[in-house]
Amino acid sequence: MTARVGVVTFPGTLDDRDTQRAVRAAGAEAVPLWHRDKDLHQVDAVVLPGGFSYGDYLRAGAISRFSPVMETVLEQARAGMPVLGICNGFQVLTETHLLPGAMLRNNHLHFLCRDQKLRVENAATAWTADYAPGQEISIPLKNIDGRYVADERTLDMLEAEGRVAFRYATAGPAADGYGNPNGSLRDIAGITNEAGNVVGLMPHPEHAVEPLIGTGRTDGLGFFTSILKKLVGA
């Protein structure tokens, strides 16, 4: 028996199909979940994929956060079910306050799409166990509201508790995907909750799981193999 990983589709979600492919590439079963359906159909984990749910009206993720499916996702996440939010999914998770802080317009005001170098800071979460602490990975980044902000006290707490999961790697030239791409405070690209079951990040691991596509790197696959190992002990 393999793990069942749910992938939520909101109106305006773009990356649900790629996320389902990534789940299957890791060897798990992908279960499509619909925003109006409270039932999670016995999934073992949930991914909130990227896109522009509800057109990003009001604030990115603000309206999706109140959709029926999120009621159950929130309840289950608090009970320990692994949840990964990618890009718009990360914005939804900050709007629910499952993860602290918020995402704002990039400091340069442009939509940015590039392969981004990240450093794995916490390799002990449900979604990062297949990486090594300090490992550098390269996965696509594509957003306009990607600037992570939180107050100083929250940032200090995240750092002290090891809850910065990913940072934008800055030790190289921009042409190679290094550097803080949007003004995120303390170069934060992704964070985790206290228990390590909920992770959110702006870049897109689901777009980097097959050697034939994109840069040919499969650096994103580890998210999905991590969760599979955790769930089935493979």
Add this chain to the structure above:
Amino acid sequence: MARVVVDVMLKPEILDPQGQAVQRALPRLGFEGIADVRQGKRFELEVEGPVDEAALARIHEMAGTFLANTVIEDFTVRVDEAVRAES
């Protein structure tokens, strides 16, 4: 029908690059002397029934949980007296 206005602004410590872009464009257009611009949102709510304390309390709750994200934004709630007088 009475109108209640909710203004939402980024907190002062939060960088507002959209406001900065507007501010930088002003001299080019011949508008001098504007030192800073910050951009916010305004919601106009047409309220059914009386705008009493209970209604305002509900609107405060709505603003704090939905219209504004209080992690990054402040909001104010006020009754538009001009609209109230007309009706």
